[in-house]
Amino acid sequence: QVQLVESGGGLVQPGGSLRLSCAASGSIVRINTMDWYRQAPGKQRELVAAITNVGNTSTNYADSVKGRFAVSRDNAKNTVYLQMNSLKPEDTAVYYCHANIVVATIFRDLKEFSYWGQGTRVTVSS
Numbered sequence: 001q002v003q004l005v006e007s008g009g010g011l012v013q014p015g016g017s018l019r020l021s022c023a024a025s026g027s028i029v030r031i032n033t034m035d036w037y038r039q040a041p042g043k044q045r046e047l048v049a050a051i052t053n054v055g056n057t058s059t060n061y062a063d064s065v066k067g068r069f070a071v072s073r074d075n076a077k078n079t080v081y082l083q084m085n086s087l088k089p090e091d092t093a094v095y096y097c098h099a100n101i102v103v104a105t106i107f108r109d110l111k112e113f114s115y116w117g118q119g120t121r122v123t124v125s126s
Helices: none
Strands: 002-007 010-012 018-026 030-039 046-052 058-061 069-074 079-084 093-104 110-116 120-124
Touching: 002 093, 002 110, 018 030, 018 093, 018 120, 030 069, 030 079, 046 069, 046 079, 058 069, 079 093
Parallel strands: 010 120
Antiparallel strands: 002 018, 018 079, 030 046, 030 093, 046 058, 069 079, 093 110, 093 120
16 A cells, blocks of 8 residues: 655735645555646646656656746655745646556556545635
């Protein structure tokens, strides 16, 4: 069983910063990608930032957060971070951690599965 647990959300004023964390635990063989999504009220869930660790590490950001957000990961801790700076009211949303994780099945083969965290709320307001 694999779990993703997010932390770090809260209320912040416009222009402020927050750092989100997402720790993966359980019977993990390898974490291929870890992403951050967000869902604002009345809107669809959207990809905010992604980081891969297959071969060379690469990152990808939504246009709306480029230059303000930074995603990073600590492989030793199976943790991904999202540093959010210069926050705007439009960044208000529930932020979800997502990961593609390789686990060993009961048949002893390796398979990749998609996992989601429970979400952490970020509110940007004065």
